[in-house]
Amino acid sequence: MATVESYEIHYWPIHGRSDVSRMLLEAAGKPYKNVFIGSAEWATLKKQQRFGHTPWLVVKYTDGTSKTLWEQLAIDVYLAETFGFMPSTEAGEDEAFSRAFCVAHHTSWLELSDKFGVAMGLPTLEERREQINKLRNDVAPLHMSFHEKILAESKGPFYYGEKPTLPDFMALSTYLRMEELLGECSHEQFPNLLKLNEAVLKVPHVADYVQKRRDFGVIRFDKDQLKGVPAKQ
């Protein structure tokens, strides 16, 4: 079987649904290219996609062939499996269950992250503000209180003790998205979540990615309008 040579992430020039995929690629030190989609070409590209959406991952093999995978969750799980960001299992353990259990933590964060994404896409500032306030005051703190409890039971700092796995990256990605929208988040009630984020930022290359590579210089987040706007206006 041919081995993997490199990867391509095809997505808009924002972090959004490709943030965790890129973080996993960075953390694993794998070669990848961002192929940014422009709005002018999207109508044509859309028709060629398996389900009509972005993102997609192209896996390029050494023999010149390639495979394409669509859907954020499938891409994240594939990369996490490939790079060893899944929990270790003991002999005799139900490995499929253990992996699915890990993915459940990921999808829990993914769902919260999506809610922020949907709020940012609402047509008027009033609607965006109302929905984001609801998320800030009710939905996010409740979500985080469940995860804080889960992390308190881990030997820490990650969901699976000292081994970083898929949901750790998703938690950081969601936190960063919330900070972008809400400003600095208070961590007082969530010390284990804070420790988790700090630990993920110490995974090689992740802090660098977060600092330098999340902003691709095309779209920037406007705090007053609570939405993405062209970086150069």
Ligand SMILES: N[C@@H](CCC(=O)N[C@@H](CS)C(=O)NCC(=O)O)C(=O)O
């Ligand atoms: N279930 C898909 C949803 C993907 C999705 O909604 N992508 C948006 C961008 S974040 C998109 O393709 N929007 C353009 C369109 O649907 O035409 C996934 O998780 O990847």
